[in-house]
Amino acid sequence: MKSDKKISVPVLRRLPKYYRHLEELSRQGIEKISSKDLSKLINVTASQIRQDLNCFGGFGQQGYGYNVKSLRDSLAEILGVTKRYTAIIVGVGHLGQALANHTTLSRSGVDLISLFDISSEVVGSEVAGHVVKNISQAHRFCQENQVDIAILTLPKSEAVTVANLLSDAGVKGFWNFANTELTLKNKEASVENVYMGDSLMKLCYDISDKGQSL
The missing domain is CATH 3.40.50.720 (NAD(P)-binding Rossmann-like Domain)
Structure with a gap:
């Protein structure tokens, strides 16, 4: 999922951090996580996480949170990790x-x-x-x-x-x-x-x- 608008440098700086933690969560077999719990791991506020991800259309569902594998894969595509x-x-x-x-x-x-x-x-x-x-x-x-x-x-x-x-x-x-x-x-x-x-x-x-x- 790519954004048509220009993404700010601070947001781009945070995306690899999100991806790295989601990759680790996926390896641990964790299937879903809330923005609040993710914020504790990453040391970024939950509102900042939601705001950053909304630049690309948003991924979470209210009352459910984020599907770890789906979000990880989406960020991998955005960051270009899926390419070689x-x-x-x-x-x-x-x-x-x-x-x-x-x-x-x-x-x-x-x-x-x-x-x-x-x-x-x-x-x-x-x-x-x-x-x-x-x-x-x-x-x-x-x-x-x-x-x-x-x-x-x-x-x-x-x-x-x-x-x-x-x-x-x-x-x-x-x-x-x-x-x-x-x-x-x-x-x-x-x-x-x-x-x-x-x-x-x-x-x-x-x-x-x-x-x-x-």
Whole structure:
């Protein structure tokens, strides 16, 4: 179920959280859940959940709540999880290797098809079942293969140049861990800038704030 109207970024940020919890509920064999009970799990108000889901037409029934499997499947379709996307990783350091070996990609509908690095110590090694290629081969690889997503775990000094090069080769989206705001020449390309330190700083603030209130 897709919405014809533009969905706000905050709503889109919450949908994966809803999906993740519904997936876990489904694995536990739970068939239905109320917005109130779902709000306790997700730490989002019940009214906010209902409002978010109403952007896509609404799913629950008054007096019944939500069918867990049906809502999970609908959110999977909205988020694109039911499709399969191809991805490469550029920068095969500790973070790149961790992402390559983690289940997050496959569970999100993303198939890793190749990895690239500049270091002679890494190129030629095997990571997550793939032989790491030299970064000089990335542009041609993307031209010859359908690559939907490039996962960037390389130094920020190289991120913009590499991303523009790969965008020119047909890459549609960039999951950017290079700790820099990625702005591309191709405005049709999608970019998700990830700053892992942001959530850590928020945690530090919460600890400090609670300590002051004691």
